[in-house]
Structures are given as C-alpha cells and as structure tokens.
Amino acid sequence: MKFFAFHLMPWDRLPDDFAEKYDTAWTWLPNEMFDPEHGGELYNNYLDQLVLADQLGFDGVCVNEHHQNAYGTMPSPNLMASILARQTKNCRIAVVGNAIPFYDPPTRCAEEFSMIDCISGGRLIAGLVVGGGPEYYSFSKNPTFAREMYREAFDLILRAWTEPGPFEHYGKHWKLKYVNPWPRPIQQPHPPIWIPGAGSRETIQFVAQRRFAYMGIPYFHMDFFQRNFDVFRDECEKCDYTTDPEQLGWLLPIYCAETDEQAWAEYEPHLWYFVKKLLKGLVVFPPGYTSARSIAGIQKGLLQFMSTCETREDIEAGGYAIVGSPDTVRQKLSERIKKLGVGNLLGLFQLGTLPHDMTCKNMKLFAEKVMPGLREELSVTLTS
C-alpha cells in the first residue's frame, strides 16, 4: 500500500457571490480574479506542503495539469515537479499527468519527463492523460479527435523512451522526420505510467490492455468507483492476468484533526468552498471527447458526483471525503481501501481555502497517526 499527497494548487479567493454570479470555475472565469502577488505566495506554500510530505514519509507526491481555471492553477506540472525533484529526497514524484494531445509535438513530454526523472534520480511516475473536457475549450482543440490524438501521442512517447533515435514518425496528427529526444529517462525501459480516468470504458480498456495503472478520478460516490474498479479488474482478466492493486489508485479529500467533532468544525467551510465553487464546471464532456454511449453513462454517474452534496451527511454517506480523528480516518480508509482493492491512496490534503498551517497539521496527523497503522494492516491484506 502506497500513500501519496496530491495537490491541485487551487485558487483560494473566489468571491462570496461566486455561486450565484458565475456558471463555472473553468474556461470562462475572468482571469482578473487571479492576483499574481498572492499567486506567488500560494505556489510557495503549496510547494512547501509537498516537500513536507516527503519529510513525513509519504511514498510520493502528485501534481497535475489544468488550464484556465481556479480549481487547479498548475498549467505546467512539469515546472513544479522539477522543483520537487530537487527539494524532495525520497518520495516518488507523480505527474498525473501531462495532457499529451496538447503537447506539440508530444515528444516534448517525453523530453521533460526524462529531465525530471534524471534530476530526481529515477523517482518520476509519468501520468499521461487525454486532458479534461474544459481544456478542449481552453485550447480550441477538436475533442472529436481527442482519443486518437491521445493514442498517437502515447505510442510516440513510449517509442521515444524505448527505441533508439533518430527515427521517423508519420502519424495522422504529427509528422516528425527526426525523433531523437535528449535526455533519456533513468528508469528503464521507462518510468511507471499512470493513467487517470473518469469512467470512460475506452480509457479503462486501454489501461487494462497495456497493463498500466488506472487512477480513479475523484469526487464520485463510492459506488461509482467500485463499479469502475470492478470493470477494470474484469478487463484485466479478459487480457489473461489478474490486476495488481498497485495498478489502481483512488483519490479523495482527507482531513484529520484531534477529534471527529473538531475535524468537522475546522474543515467544513473549506470543504464547501471546494464543492460549491471549485468543482463548478469541472465535469464537462465536449462532443466526441468520448463515445456518445460513454457520455450518456457518465451523465448518469454525475448524479453521484460530489457537487450534488448539500450536507455533511451526504458527504459521509457517499464517502466523498474522509474527515475525522486519526482513528476514524484510519478505520474508514481501511474498510474502503479493502473494498475497492486499491494499492495507491492519493490524499487531497489541501483543497482551496484550507490555511497553510491547517494543511500541514492535517498531513502530519495523517502521516504520524494514520499511515503507519494502515501500512501494516494493508500490506498483509492486499498482498495476500
């Protein structure tokens, strides 16, 4: 069982009347709301939090890529990962991931990931993603080509890492006479690959067929994760192998404080900022982004999305976030990790307005009072 600290690097100053005045925290949200001075403070706090995760003994830290939004102000996770490659010592650095259809040419991703792998001494986990629905609006990239661009970019990156260059690539979307990236990654044949998904059958099959790792995109009801992970396991069986729990990851907000009551009292306003403001407009499926049938299915899944929650009870019943004393958090996580059969827990310890000191306290309590017990208990359960 591995524990990761996941960071979105969210914007913490959306106005009080945001919910009434704006339809979305994405794409069309006026960027005048971004205050660069404050942005600098946030980025530094956020990096400090991830460095702290390394010091606290987390197995890894996660950064990710989003564009033109308040939910995750990290358009280049590779910049952050390269800083972390220097400032952390032991943990894995998971970039989850680069939205490769937007890299022109995608070999740029192969190059940058190799740099991070080299600087970190081979600690990179390479996430390769299709890019979120809203980003096909932000970049005016045609979403009806999203999947085929993704596959072409993916294969090209893998070849760039594993095949001696220079070689030619004449694909549909990129035509490259010389593919010959310097540098190459330390990890051979290439860094571990993680692929996040929101439940599209296409993504689940793709990951299972290639034996990579599938990261459940968060904020859904437990039942929705369970269905997707079960489908993933079935797809692996169809490919004649049994899923390794390390092939599955589960991301969710976690908050620990001294007691259950204190945890909820401290956390709740920040949780609702996240749910009601930052999540607004996140789940968008532009035309052709995935098959019409998958979109129709995911639309039903959206009835089980965290933004439908109105009360603490809704959050707890759906398992959308784990909040409480270390004992409560440990007990709930243990039960659910076993049920879901995942080998990677990606905790979201900061989710917007949560102040820096509270985020650090949350992570410390988790690392000191939750993680060790879970490690012991789950190393037995998951591997047996």
Add this chain to the structure above:
Amino acid sequence: MKTENKTLNIAGKKTQLTILGEGPPLLYLHSAGGETEPIAFHHKLAEKYTVYLPAHPGFALSEGLDQIEDIHDLAWHYVDLLGELNLENVPVVSYSLGAWTAAEVKLMRPNLIGPMVMIAAAGLHVDGSPMEELFIDSFDKLRELLFFDPKGQEAVDYFPADTNDPRILMWLRAREATARVGWNPYLHDPKLAGHLHRLNSPVQVIWGRHDKLIPLAHGEYYAKHLPNAKLTVLEECGHMVPYEKTEETATIALDFLGSV
C-alpha cells in the same frame, strides 16, 4: 405526400436519404440540429419539388464520420452524393451548417449546384460579430441561444428536455458530427470569405433578425460579397428560421427558385 427512405453507399459511407414529394429535384442540406426527418418546412418545399434530404455523415443513421476531418471532406462527400444521384445544376436549400457546406460544394464543383437558398449560414468569421458558443451542455441555455421565443412550442418540441430524453444518443451523435467540422476554426472556414467572389450563381440569403448564434452581420456579409445575392431578414426570428418562420421562409425560397 410521397416519401421514400433509402440507404446509399457513398464512397463507402452509409448514408441515410429521405426523398419527399414530386416534381423537379431539390437538395436540402440540414443544420447542426440535424433535421434529418422531414419537418413542416420540408413538406412545404416538397409541394413543388422532389426534395432530397440526406443526413450528413455522423448524423441520424448516416455513418462514415471517421472519414471526415473538416468541412472540405464533408463537401467532397456531397460531390460524391450528387454524382451518385446523377444530379447537376440542382437547386439547393440549405440551413446553417448545411448552407456553409453548400457554399463549399459550389466552389469545388460549380456545375453541380444551381441557385441557392442559404438560411442563417455558418462559414464565416466576421470581425466584431462573433458567433455564440454552440457546444454547451445546458439545453435551457441552448434554447435561449437559438430561438426568438425559447418557450414556444417549437423550442419545447425540438429540444431534448434533459439527458434522460430518449433522443439523447442521436443528439450526442449530431453534436459530435458538427464538432468534427466546426470546432476549430469555430464553425467557419477562414478561406471561404476570399472565395465568395467565385460563387456566382443566384443566391437568396435568409436570416432571422435576432439570430444570436450567427449574428445578422454574417448574412449581410454574405449578401454583400456574393456577386449575385439578395438578403431577406425575418422579424421576430432567431437562428431557428425554418422552425420559427416556416411558411414565410418556404414562400421566399420557392418564389426565389421559381424566378431564376
């Protein structure tokens, strides 16, 4: 009214074709909304013409979207289709996405297409009059965007109410097929404006005064830069011209086609 449904094989693409009415041939090219089943407007046209109503690749039961990468591929599909139907110099009534397609076909093969009716046509970028965002999820907002009266019966009948509507899969397919050719550049061909002087058949441009998706300035641009065009503007009408002004639009179209 005489109606015939066919499935054609157009250069390997399975294509749904409905043929409506009797009389000389007329090609109708449909909009992003996918009016691929006959609507009242088609019936009006079919009183005087044999109306050929094909569904674009990816719409209704037509396939072959994987062979379409941009508007020109779609236009070439119609070059093939007109060849298959043995039609030349055929009058065309076209609406929105279909009108843009008709213009591209006319530029590629001028002999295939005769006089044209272009209703609320996509295809241009007009500085200062941007088109609104069509690819949004909210049906309520789309109704507001497309109809002069978003609460009218046409608006209620025409749109899925929500994602549980049984028409949703066809709706998603139509959206995808539209996005394939119209996502970027957004619903236009940057080179089309420079070609308009070559499109010299008689053209009747029809526009709704209150079109929010494609503002009237686009209609004025077409009328001004096409060598042989006139513009008729309909009052109290949005983008959904054939739905909102069925009789009036059909009369304008038929009068025009009868006069050229």
